[in-house]
Amino acid sequence: MLLKPFSALYGGITDLRNRLYDNGFIKSIRPAQRCLSIGNLTVGGTGKTPAVEYLIRLLGQLDPSLAGGLATLSRGYGRDTTGFRIASPTDTAATLGDEPLQLYHNLGHAATVCVGEDRADALAQLTRLRPEIGTVVLDDAFQHRAVQPQLQLLLTDYNRPFYTDDPFPGGRLRERRHGAKRADLVLVTKCPHEPSDTERAQITAKISQYTRPNTPVLFAGLRYDTPKQFIDNQSVEAITGPVLLVSGLADARPLAQYVTETFGLWKHAAFGDHHAYTRADVDQLLRDCPPDTWLLTTQKDEVKLSALLTDSERKRRLAYLPVAMRFWRDTDAAVLEQAILSVYKKR
Incomplete structure (x- = not known):
């Protein structure tokens, strides 16, 4: 008002x-x-x-x-x-x-x-x-x-x-x-x-x-397609949840709902739209994500996160969700x- x-x-x-x-x-x-x-x-x-x-x-x-x-x-x-x-x-x-x-x-x-x-x-x-x-x-x-x-x-x-x-x-x-x-x-x-x-x-x-x-x-x-791995962009057919969802979107509700229904949502690390990820963000996310848990994100976020990862870190259970209209x-x-x-x- x-x-x-x-x-x-x-x-x-x-x-x-x-x-x-x-x-x-x-x-x-x-x-x-x-x-x-x-x-x-x-x-x-x-x-x-x-x-x-x-x-x-x-x-x-x-x-x-x-x-x-x-x-x-x-x-x-x-x-x-x-x-x-x-x-x-x-x-x-x-x-x-x-x-x-x-x-x-x-x-x-x-x-x-x-x-x-x-x-x-x-x-x-x-x-x-x-x-x-x-x-x-x-x-x-x-x-x-x-x-x-x-x-x-x-x-x-x-x-x-x-x-x-x-x-x-x-x-x-x-x-x-x-x-x-x-x-x-x-x-x-x-x-x-x-x-x-x-x-x-x-x-x-x-x-x-x-x-x-x-x-x-x-x-x-x-339409969300099959998740793809950070390491090689290959599709991952067998993601077992629940997953750690990472997003930097203006409105992540539709994404969170889809992930919850499809994989199970363990935790959602929600950042602001167009968030500029830092190495400190990556360190915190990797600490929060147990080795046997998938970290799932959007392709918009993957292009920023992947640039901050080491080769060994990319081998972890990291994947992004392709999306199409x-x-x-x-x-x-x-x-x-x-x-x-x-x-x-x-x-």
């Missing part, structure tokens, strides 16, 4: 900024590449990275000729470097950011992974350095209005939809709810089950209060495909 006036002030400031863009007082650019934006209204925790990976793989399936011509661009939150950077084999989470590094490991040659705080400048540099790239997926770019994407995909967490939230600092919104009007599609992420027709209709009605008329609302969940209904996946195809027909 005490923070409501500050939320109103923050919301007013973001409203003013959006009006300046809407009315042309602040200019935005249409870059040389086709740009598809993935973002949210809230601060973190909506599953953007799995959505980016899904979109890159979908683009490659829809048009195999795009091979070599796809890229992702994000800010690179949490990195120690600044400016535009194209991912390379020597990069770490410290130089690239944990989520871009995860994308780089997962996507391989499917896409060029880039980071840059100034999206417009980064796209200009990408045009100069990699002119063959014609399509860029902009990660966490809903509020980065200096660039005009051809498609805006807005994500909202099933467990905390934006229509129940308030602007910072009283809530977790980066701008007021009506910012959703800029979205071409809304994707409800992290659905723990397939929503019934009634639930879909209820959620869609609440979202539609803030979007343009007839904006599609799609529903997706997370999945649509609950094929019809929702088809709506996204058609929206993407329409972008290519316009150019």
Whole structure:
């Protein structure tokens, strides 16, 4: 209650900024590449990275000729470097950011992974350095209005939809709810089950209060795959729980629930989102984890933890959970495909 006036002030400031863009007082650019934006209204925790990976793989399936011509661009939150950077084999989470590094490991040659705080400048540099790239997926770019994407995909967490939230600092919104009007599609992420027709209709009605008329609302969940060992990235079929779960996420509840139901949860070492692990953290975690107990974490955390481990420590029972986005209904996946195809027909 005490923070409501500050939320109103923050919301007013973001409203003013959006009006300046809407009315042309602040200019935005249409870059040389086709740009598809993935973002949210809230601060973190909506599953953007799995959505980016899904979109890159979908683009490659829809048009195999795009091979070599796809890229992702994000800010690179949490990195120690600044400016535009194209991912390379020597990069770490410290130089690239944990989520871009995860994308780089997962996507391989499917896409060029880039980071840059100034999206417009980064796209200009990408045009100069990699002119063959014609399509860029902009990660966490809903509020980065200096660039005009051809498609805006807005994500909202099933467990905390934006229509129940308030602007910072009283809530977790980066701008007021009506910012959703800029979205071409809304994707409800992290659905723990397939929503019934009634639930879909209820959620869609609440979202539609803030979007343009007839904006599609799609529903997706997370699919956790077989854990993989730190030492060799090989799948581990026979993890016997309970396990020590380590996470540095904005919202680890869906992960903790899955681990509890699948393996059994002995202990959860929960760190803040994008936590920069230290050697002291690693020492404490290894002390807490008995030799016969598996330490299980996310791939986002593994790319940071693994860099701190010795070769002998990697041989311990350490594994990470690969995760991917999945649509609950094929019809929702088809709506996204058609929206993407329409972008290519316009150019």
